[in-house]
Structure formats: structure tokens, C-alpha cells
Amino acid sequence: xxxxxxxxxxxxxxxxxxxxxxxxxxxxxxxxxxxxxxxxxxxxxxxxxxxxxxxxxxxxxxxxxxxxxxxxxxxxxxxxxxxxxxxxxxxxxxxxxxxxxxxxxxxxxxxxxxxxxxxxxxxxxxxxxxxxxxxxxxxxxxxxxxxxxxxxxxxxxxxxxxxxxxxxxxxxxxxxxxxxxxxxxxxxxxxxxxxxxxxxxxxxxxxxxxxxxxxxxxxxxxxxxxxxxxxxxxxxxxxxxxxxxxxxxxxxxxxxxxxxxxxxxxxxxxxxxxxxxxxxxxxxxxxxxxxxxxxxxxxxxxxxxxxxxxxxxxxxxxxxxxxxxxxxxxxxxxxxxxxxxxxxxxxxxxxxxxxxxxxxxxxxxxxxxxxxxxxxxxxxxxxxxxxxxxxxxxxxxxxxxxxxxxxxxxxxxxxxxxxxxxxxxxxxxxxxxxxxxxxxxxxxxxxxxxxxxxxxxxxxxxxxxxxxxxxxxxxxxxxxxxxxxxxxxxxxxxxxxxxxxxxxxxxxxxxxxxxxxxxxxxxxxxxxxxxxxxxxxxxxxxxxxxxxxxxxxxxxxxxxx
Amino acid sequence: xxxxxxxxxxxxxxxxxxxxxxxxxxxxxxxxxxxxxxxxxxxxxxxxxxxxxxxxxxxxxxxxxxxxxxxxxxxxxxxxxxxxxxxxxxxxxxxxxxxxxxxxxxxxxxxxxxxxxxxxxxxxxxxxxxxxxxxxxxxxxxxxxxxxxxxxxxxxxxxxxxxxxxxxxxxxxxxxxxxxxxxxxxxxxxxxxxxxxxxxxxxxxxxxxxxxxxxxxxxxxxxxxxxxxxxxxxxxxxxxxxxxxxxxxxxxxxxxxxxxxxxxxxxxxxxxxxxxxxxxxxxxxxxxxxxxxxxxxxxxxxxxxxxxxxxxxxxxxxxxxxxxxxxxxxxxxxxxxxxxxxxxxxxxxxxxxxxxxxxxxxxxxxxxxx
Numbered sequence: 001x002x003x004x005x006x007x008x009x010x011x012x013x014x015x016x017x018x019x020x021x022x023x024x025x026x027x028x029x030x031x032x033x034x035x036x037x038x039x040x041x042x043x044x045x046x047x048x049x050x051x052x053x054x055x056x057x058x059x060x061x062x063x064x065x066x067x068x069x070x071x072x073x074x075x076x077x078x079x080x081x082x083x084x085x086x087x088x089x090x091x092x093x094x095x096x097x098x099x100x101x102x103x104x105x106x107x108x109x110x111x112x113x114x115x116x117x118x119x120x121x122x123x124x125x126x127x128x129x130x131x132x133x134x135x136x137x138x139x140x141x142x143x144x145x146x147x148x149x150x151x152x153x154x155x156x157x158x159x160x161x162x163x164x165x166x167x168x169x170x171x172x173x174x175x176x177x178x179x180x181x182x183x184x185x186x187x188x189x190x191x192x193x194x195x196x197x198x199x200x201x202x203x204x205x206x207x208x209x210x211x212x213x214x215x216x217x218x219x220x221x222x223x224x225x226x227x228x229x230x231x232x233x234x235x236x237x238x239x240x241x242x243x244x245x246x247x248x249x250x251x252x253x254x255x256x257x258x259x260x261x262x263x264x265x266x267x268x269x270x271x272x273x274x275x276x277x278x279x280x281x282x283x284x285x286x287x288x289x290x291x292x293x294x295x296x297x298x299x300x301x302x303x304x305x306x307x308x309x310x311x312x313x314x315x316x317x318x319x320x321x322x323x324x325x326x327x328x329x330x331x332x333x334x335x336x337x338x339x340x341x342x343x344x345x346x347x348x349x350x351x352x353x354x355x356x357x358x359x360x361x362x363x364x365x366x367x368x369x370x371x372x373x374x375x376x377x378x379x380x381x382x383x384x385x386x387x388x389x390x391x392x393x394x395x396x397x398x399x400x401x402x403x404x405x406x407x408x409x410x411x412x413x414x415x416x417x418x419x420x421x422x423x424x425x426x427x428x429x430x431x432x433x434x435x436x437x438x439x440x441x442x443x444x445x446x447x448x449x450x451x452x453x454x455x456x457x458x459x460x461x462x463x464x465x466x467x468x469x470x471x472x473x474x475x476x477x478x479x480x481x482x483x484x485x486x487x488x489x490x491x492x493x494x495x496x497x498x499x500x501x502x503x504x505x506x507x508x509x510x511x512x513x514x515x516x517x518x519x520x521x522x523x524x525x526x527x528x529x530x531x532x533x534x535x536x537x538x539x540x541x542x543x544x545x546x547x548x549x550x551x552x553x554x555x556x557x558x559x560x561x
Numbered sequence: 562x563x564x565x566x567x568x569x570x571x572x573x574x575x576x577x578x579x580x581x582x583x584x585x586x587x588x589x590x591x592x593x594x595x596x597x598x599x600x601x602x603x604x605x606x607x608x609x610x611x612x613x614x615x616x617x618x619x620x621x622x623x624x625x626x627x628x629x630x631x632x633x634x635x636x637x638x639x640x641x642x643x644x645x646x647x648x649x650x651x652x653x654x655x656x657x658x659x660x661x662x663x664x665x666x667x668x669x670x671x672x673x674x675x676x677x678x679x680x681x682x683x684x685x686x687x688x689x690x691x692x693x694x695x696x697x698x699x700x701x702x703x704x705x706x707x708x709x710x711x712x713x714x715x716x717x718x719x720x721x722x723x724x725x726x727x728x729x730x731x732x733x734x735x736x737x738x739x740x741x742x743x744x745x746x747x748x749x750x751x752x753x754x755x756x757x758x759x760x761x762x763x764x765x766x767x768x769x770x771x772x773x774x775x776x777x778x779x780x781x782x783x784x785x786x787x788x789x790x791x792x793x794x795x796x797x798x799x800x801x802x803x804x805x806x807x808x809x810x811x812x813x814x815x816x817x818x819x820x821x822x823x824x825x826x827x828x829x830x831x832x833x834x835x836x837x838x839x840x841x842x843x844x845x846x847x848x849x850x851x852x853x854x855x856x857x858x859x860x861x862x863x864x865x866x867x868x869x870x871x872x873x874x875x876x877x878x879x880x881x882x883x884x885x886x887x888x889x890x891x892x893x894x895x896x897x898x899x900x901x902x903x904x905x906x907x908x909x910x911x912x913x914x915x916x917x918x919x920x921x922x923x924x925x926x927x928x929x930x931x
Binding site: 081085086089090152153177255258259260264265268271272273274275277349352353355356358427428431434435516517518519520529532533534536537 | 619621626627646649653656660753918922927930
């Protein structure tokens with residue numbers, strides 16, 4: 001629509017209005033045109049580029065807008081019933097879990113980062129990337145392995161009953177199906193976000209500050225709290241937001257551990273096709289998400305830290321001395337529980353599965369379906385990210401900012417809400433596509449496009465706008481500049497973005513579960529189903545495959561932070 | 562370097578894992594053999610004239626996938642029609658899709674859901690020569706749905722933990738708080754489960770809404786485990802994680818067939834003269850109005866009513882076939898005519914379906930898991 005105001009559009013509009021309007025229009029036209037050019041700082045984009053950008057932004061935000069609209073249409077009755085009974089309980093479940101997991105993940109992530117980056121813990125170099133490995137295990141897979149190990153009939157119980165513990169303390173006391181079980185699982189598979197961000201920021205920290213502090217007689221502990229920690233604040237904030245948004249959106253692990261948060265409740269309400277309740281709960285969840293985003297941006301605005309770079313000295317390594325064994329034990333036990341144990345369980349059951357023939361043609365069919373929808377989503381994301389990042393970086397204006405922000409709406413919000421909106425829209429308005437696997441691919445694009453955008457933007461920022469200008473001045477039209485000049489230089493970044501999207505899509509569970517057409521199961525769906533039926537030998541091969549695929553972008557993630 | 566190290570340790574893990582497989586391997590092999598046996602048996606198939614069928618059939622099923630998939634595989638093998646199944650579908654999805662019908666056949670484990678859809682005009686009637694093998698009380702008025710296998714609600718219990726006398730003998734018993742104190746407590750399913758919906762509807766028929774609401778509150782308060790499905794309950798009770806659980810009778814049959822954890826018993830509640838009788842329900846199917854492949858749906862209708870396929874419908878669930886001429890797949894199953902069963906006509910469940918869901922939702926049992 002905005003493209004109408006562009007040259008051609010304006011002329012046409014003008015021609016028709018001269019007949020009616022008379023003389024005032026040339027002035028109006030000039031005024032509008034100047035406003036328009038000013039808004040783009042003298043560099044408005046071509047109409048096609050702008051149209052594509054607006055279209056993408058619209059597609060990205062429409063499902064959520066639709067859910068919000070539906071929740072208001074649900075009627076006072078639904079609202080009152082839910083507000084009276086369900087919402088307070090769900091709020092408590094959700095907020096307490098989010099707060100607990102975020103806090104614990106921050107503690108573990110920051111402490112591990114500090115030990116690994118700043119001290120002489122044995123194996124320092126290895127730990128720097130090994131502590132990030134839990135990222136390759138999707139929490140619902142992690143939850144399955146913990147049920148196998150710590151569950152009421154798990155390996156830990158067998159060990160307990162075989163040992164003296166049984167005679168001393170009685171029955172196996174640990175319940176994985178409890179707040180603590182969910183809390184532990186979510187924490188162990190999300191702390192690496194904090195670890196990565198905090199490590200990066202610790203590595204960049206200037207030694208001069210610490211030396212000043214030390215010369216004032218501060219101890220290492222005091223330095224940590226007075227110097228290091230404040231400088232880590234931005235990193236901690238960024239990690240906290242990632243983790244709390246993740247906890248809000250997770251479905252698989254939470255459902256398997258029999259806990260109910262907003263996301264799980266929305267899923268169950270949708271499964272029973274209680275659409276009004278599902279939309280009302282979704283709106284509350286959207287508000288929760290926005291509050292978290294707002295808190296983060298608010299605290300970031302209030303805390304600004306500057307480090308001078310010209311006197312930068314790399315931080316020195318602290319000697320652990322007698323604490324060395326303890327630090328090592330700590331690092332190792334986190335690694336043991338969050339990486340070795342799950343991988344061991346998966347390999348164990350995969351071996352059993354392979355021996356009894358669970359890796360059959362069906363299995364490859366599911367794997368192919370996963371690759372099909374994820375690959376489609378990755379391709380679409382790479383293509384759609386280009387016009388948006390190009391607009392943002394080459395034609396900055398309020399319009400491109402809005403397009404950019406709208407593109408993030410599906411990324412920040414849980415997959416269940418995106419899927420819910422898509423069910424409404426396609427069932428009621430685009431029936432031809434409803435119940436086809438294209439819906440899953442579109443949902444993935446809405447969820448993960450920003451991953452492709454971020455990767456592309458990083459590359460594009462390295463290509464000077466002068467290059468475009470040079471190409472334009474030689475007579476290339478805009479699209480040709482895009483394909484001949486820009487694309488070859490940013491291709492690696494775009495491909496990395498595509499790979500990220502592919503992996504996120506392979507792991508994705510709730511939207512796939514909600515949108516899959518009859519007869520179309522993916523690996524993630526099968527892992528979830530087989531594991532919830534306790535057919536672990538059926539679930540493990542798929543889960544292991546997902547974990548292996550997730551290793552692909554790890555290299556990229558480690559470089560990013 | 563790093564990569565090699567990682568590979569090395571992974572393969573080390575694999576070796577250790579492979580060395581320790583043992584028991585689990587046997588169980589898994591058994592499970593896998595069952596899956597394969599059934600598909601092998603199906604290939605022999607029957608030599609009817611279906612083989613020239615083509616196209617597809619879209620099946621929505623609310624039953625557990627394990628019980629349904631083999632039936633659908635056999636249909637594919639017998640008729641050459643490709644089946645696309647959506648497992649875990651709930652009745653209201655069909656209502657939501659009424660303007661954009663996706664499914665040809667709906668398979669349900671709760672007649673309430675089927676009759677509800679029928680009352681909304683979403684199912685259609687069809688006929689077959691074999692229709693009379695199913696007693697009229699197990700069919701909709703114009704055969705919009707047909708029930709093929711019956712089940713009754715009751716308590717599966719772990720014989721190592723409790724004696725039969727220490728298990729509730731009636732639904733009313735569950736009002737009592739003492740059941741919260743049984744060792745390891747008892748288990749129920751989430752209120753969204755079809756079996757639980759039927760159970761609550763039957764109680765509303767018997768007691769009215771207020772008393773039923775109290776009953777829901779009691780079990781929600783006192784149950785130690787609230788699970789997504791009944792299979793979880795039978796496994797948990799078998800393993801001694803809970804003393805007893807409220808399930809359908811065939812889950813007891815299934816647990817007895819397990820290689821271990823099978824020392825379980827079953828109590829049919831409310832069997833005394835003056836009591837209400839066991840709550841019954843049935844699994845069945847219906848053809849969806851305006852489905853995209855209506856001819857194939859009719860083929861399915863006729864095919865599934867063949868006696869051999871009625872048995873396949875019962876399949877691994879080990880329910881009791883409604884056709885009394887058929888030998889139950891689980892021989893020791895108590896025949897329905899030897900049970901004191903609640904006198905409610907099963908069709909009646911359809912009248913209760915919608916309000917029951919609301920009642921359960923108000924109590925919060927549909928979202929309770931523990």
C-alpha cells in the first residue's frame with residue numbers, strides 16, 4: 001500500500017485527482033514526495049522491495065494478531081470463568097517455574113563461565129566449548145532421558161534399592177514428576193545460553209579495573225562482586241531474557257514431566273478444540289512475554305557500562321590452589337548430568353532399538369518428513385530474510401524499523417500461539433492449505449525467520465553501501481545489484497542462518513504437533529509419542545538423530561558469542 | 562583434535578551402552594516382534610474383492626495409536642487404499658472443521674463423543690449386510706456410529722501392595738479421604754481423557770451434577786498420580802509406583818500380558834444388587850458427513866464390520882468384542898453378561914458430553930497432571 005505513494009503510484013493517483021481536484025495537487029504531490037523522501041533520509045527503496053518487506057512483516061504478525069482478536073471475541077463469559085479459576089493457578093505455575101529456572105541457570109551459567117574463563121581449572125580449553133554442549137539436546141529429549149534415569153522405575157531407583165541407602169532411608173525418595181524435576185531439567189538444558197554470553201563478556205573484560213581494585217586491597221571475592229559482576233550485568237540480562245522466554249514457550253519437556261504452564265494449557269485446550277479458552281490463555285501469555293521483554297529493555301536502558309578499549313589488557317588467570325579439585329568436580333558434574341548422562345541413555349536405547357529393528361522404513365519416512373518441512377522452512381527463511389535486512393541496513397526509516405520489529409513477533413512468542421493463530425486462519429479463510437504440511441513450514445518461518453535475519457545482517461554490515469552505489473552508478477537495477485553484488489558477498493552468512501533455521505525446525509515440537517496433517521509425522525513428533533508411551537527403543541534413534549543434527553550449528557553459535 | 566576427542570568418547574559411551582543392554586533388549590524385542598507379527602499376519606490378508614481400491618482415506622482417531630494402527634495397516638493391505646491417520650484427535654476438531662471437512666472416518670473410545678457429533682449432524686449413516694452382528698443398543702439410530710468393542714471402568718491394583726479388600730469396591734468409595742493415605746496412593750487420568758469423560762457422564766446420569774462435582778473434587782484432591790493416559794497408569798501400578806488406579810478393564814488384561822510387573826488384579830466396582838453397576842463404554846467408529854473420500858469411507862464401513870476385522874478393531878487393546886459370536890482375544894476376560902453393568906443406554910452419553918466437559922473444566926481436572 002505504501003508503495004502507492006511512490007513515483008508511479010503517485011502519478012496515477014495524481015492524474016485521476018486532477019480531473020476532480022484542480023490546481024492544488026502539484027503542490028500536494030511535491031509535499032508528499034518530500035515527506036516520503038525525508039522519512040527515508042533521501043533514499044527511498046524501490047516499490048517491489050518495499051512491498052515484499054511489508055508482505056513478509058504482515059505474514060509474520062498476522063497469526064498473533066488473529067489470536068488476540070479471537071481472545072477478545074471469546075466473550076465475557078469465558079474470560080470470567082478463566083480469570084476466576086484457571087488463570088491464577090497457571091500464573092503461579094508459570095511464573096514460579098520461569099523465575100526459578102532463570103535464577104538457577106544464571107547462577108550455574110555465570111559461575112561456570114567465571115571458573116572456565118578466569119581460573120586455571122584443569123581442561124580449561126576443552127570446557128570452553130564442552131559446557132555449551134547441552135544446547136544440542138532439546139529439553140524434551142533431555143526430559144525423556146531423565147525419566148529413564150531418575151523416574152519412579154528408573155535406573156537411579158534400581159541403584160538406590162540395591163545399595164545401603166534403601167535400608168537406611170527407605171524408599172527411593174526422588175520424584176521427577178514434580179516442580180523440582182521440571183526445574184532441574186529446564187535449568188540443565190538452558191544454562192548454556194548464559195554460559196556462552198557470560199564467557200564472551202568475561203573474556204573481553206579489561207584487567208585494569210581489577211588491578212585497581214586489587215591495589216585497594218580487595219579480595220578475589222570482593223572483586224568478583226564489585227567489579228566483575230556489574231560489568232557482567234548486560235550479559236546476565238541478555239541470558240536471563242533468553243531463558244525466561246524459553247521456559248514460557250516450552251511444551252515438550254513440561255508435558256512429559258507432567259507440569260502445566262500456560263503453554264501446556266493452551267496446547268491441551270486446543271487439542272480439545274476449546275478455541276475460546278485457548279485464545280484467552282494465549283493473550284495472557286502474550287502479555288507475560290511482553291512484560292519480560294519490557295523489563296529487559298528497561299534495565300538495559302538504566303545500566304550503561306563503558307570499557308575503554310585503548311588500554312585493554314587481557315585478564316589474567318587466577319590460581320585456584322586448594323579449590324582446584326572442587327572447581328573441577330563442579331564443572332565435571334554439571335557436564336556429566338547435562339551431557340554424558342543423556343547421550344549415554346540415548347545411545348543405550350538406540351542400540352537396543354537397532355537390534356530389534358526399530359530403525360525401519362517408517363523411521364526413514366519420519367526423518368524424510370522432518371527434512372522436508374525443515375528444509376523448506378530454511379530455504380524460505382533465507383529468501384525472505386534478504387529483503388528485510390536489505391531494507392533495514394540500506395534504507396533505514398521508521399517503516400523499515402516497523403517491518404523489522406514485526407518480523408520478530410513470532411520469534412519472541414511461544415510456538416503454540418503461532419500454531420493456534422494459523423489453525424484459525426487456514427481453517428476459516430484458506431481451507432485449501434489447511435491440513436497440509438506447508439502449514440508446518442510456514443509456522444517454522446514465522447518462528448525462526450529472525451535467526452536467518454540476524455545471521456544475514458551480521459554479514460551485510462560488513463559489505464559497504466559504497467559497493468551498491470558503485471554498481472548502481474554503472475547502471476545495474478536494484479535487483480541486479482542484489483543478486484550480482486550483495487548476495488555473493490553475504491552468502492556464507494545467509495547459509496549459516498539457513499542452517500540455524502533448519503536445526504531449530506527439526507527440533508520444534510508444539511507447532512508441529514498442532515499443525516501436522518493426517519499421516520504426516522516427523523521425527524520430533526514420533527520421539528514425543530513413543531517416549532510418552534514408554535517405547536524408549538522407538539524414541540531413542542530419532543532423538544539421537546536430532547541431537548546429532550543439532551551439532552551442526554554449534555560451531556556457529558560458539559563463534560557468535 | 563577436539564572432534565576426534567568427542568568422537569572417541571561418544572563411541573566409548575556407545576560400547577558401554579551396548580554392553581549393558583540385557584533385560585530391556587528382551588522387552589523391546591518382544592514389543593517389536595508383536596508389531597511385526599501383526600503386519601506379517603496382515604499380509605496374508607483375506608482374498609476379498611477390495612484389492613482394486615485406490616485413493617486415500619483420512620482417519621481421525623481418539624484411541625491410542627497402538628490399538629488402531631494395525632487395523633489401518635490391514636485395511637491398507639486388504640484394499641490398496643492409502644490411509645492417512647491423525648491420532649490423538651478429539652471430537653470437537655470435527656466440529657471446528659465442519660465448514661472444511663478433512664476426515665472420512667472418526668474412531669473414538671468414547672461413545673459420548675460419537676453421539677455428540679451425531680447430534681450435531683456431523684456423521685452420516687450407511688448400511689452393510691453384517692450390521693446385525695452388532696446389537697442395536699451399540700449403534701446410533703441410523704448407524705451413524707457403530708461400537709465394536711466394549712469396556713468397563715474399574716480399579717487395577719498391585720497385588721504386592723494391597724489386597725483386593727483394600728481396593729475401593731464402588732465409585733462412591735472414592736469420596737473417602739482414606740484413599741489418599743494408601744501406600745504410594747492411587748492414579749487417575751487427566752479429565753481431558755475420553756474414558757474419564759465417559760466416567761463422569763455416567764456418574765452425572767446416576768447422581769446428578771452436584772454430587773458428581775464433589776466426586777471430581779475428591780479424586781482430584783486425593784489421587785497421588787494424574788496421568789495423560791491409561792497406559793501410564795497400568796504400567797505405574799504394575800511397577801508399584803501406585804497401589805491402584807482407575808482404568809478401563811482391558812488395561813488390566815494388557816498388564817497381565819507384560820513379561821514383568823504383571824502381579825496385578827482388577828476390581829469391577831458397584832457389583833452388589835443395590836449398587837449402580839460397573840460403568841460401561843465402548844469404542845467405535847462413524848463416517849463423517851461430506852468427507853473428502855466418501856466412497857472409500859463406505860468401503861471401510863463394510864470392511865470393518867467383517868468379523869475378522871471386528872476382531873482386528875479390538876486388536877491389541879484386549880477389549881471385549883461387542884459381537885458375542887466372536888471369541889474375545891483375551892480369553893479370561895469377564896463377559897459383559899456376567900457383569901452387573903450400569904443400566905444407562907450408552908447413547909445417552911451423547912446428551913451429557915458437552916456439559917461434562919464443562920464440569921471437568923470448571924473443576925480444573927482437564928489441566929491437572931501430577
